[in-house]
Amino acid sequence: MRRLAIAALLAAAAAACVGVTSADRLREALDVYNDGVRWGKLESAAPYVDAERQDEFRQLHRRERGDLEITNYELGEVVLDKDKTHATAHVTWTWHRRSEGIVRETVGEQQWERRGRQWIVAAEKRAARSSRALPRPT
Numbered sequence: 001m002r003r004l005a006i007a008a009l010l011a012a013a014a015a016a017c018v019g020v021t022s023a024d025r026l027r028e029a030l031d032v033y034n035d036g037v038r039w040g041k042l043e044s045a046a047p048y049v050d051a052e053r054q055d056e057f058r059q060l061h062r063r064e065r066g067d068l069e070i071t072n073y074e075l076g077e078v079v080l081d082k083d084k085t086h087a088t089a090h091v092t093w094t095w096h097r098r099s100e101g102i103v104r105e106t107v108g109e110q111q112w113e114r115r116g117r118q119w120i121v122a123a124e125k126r127a128a129r130s131s132r133a134l135p136r137p138t
Contacts (some may be wrong), residue, residue: 023084026119027078029048030075037061038072038093047118049120049121050122068095069095069098071094071096073091073093073094074094076092084114085114088110089110090110
């Protein structure tokens with residue numbers, strides 16, 4: 001009876017793992033990364049940045065966060081390529097500088113790459129007509 005219960009548990013665990021798609025992993029990466037940036041949880045966000053740029057990412061965000069408060073972000077359209085190895089995500093950030101108190105929005109585009117099972121934000125840029133004061137994308 002005990003062996004049957006263990007076998008059933010292992011089968012359920014295996015079935016749960018099979019159901020996770022590349023799109024599911026991308027969505028999780030988008031949420032963890034952007035939530036980490038929003039709340040200043042750089043240790044949560046940094047693993048989604050290319051390893052060679054993680055120190056630069058942390059320094060940039062720590063330097064800018066003193067006066068900057070990000071109050072919200074919204075994920076917009078996310079486009080996954082047909083090979084499911086690259087994606088583009090549109091993000092709108094709502095923020096203000098504590099010294100000014102003027103609420104602003106910045107619309108950005110994030111380029112994501114899948115490396116093995118991990119999604120990495122390869123590049124970020126602001127839309128041309130977007131507010132400037134968010135930390136310069138890496």
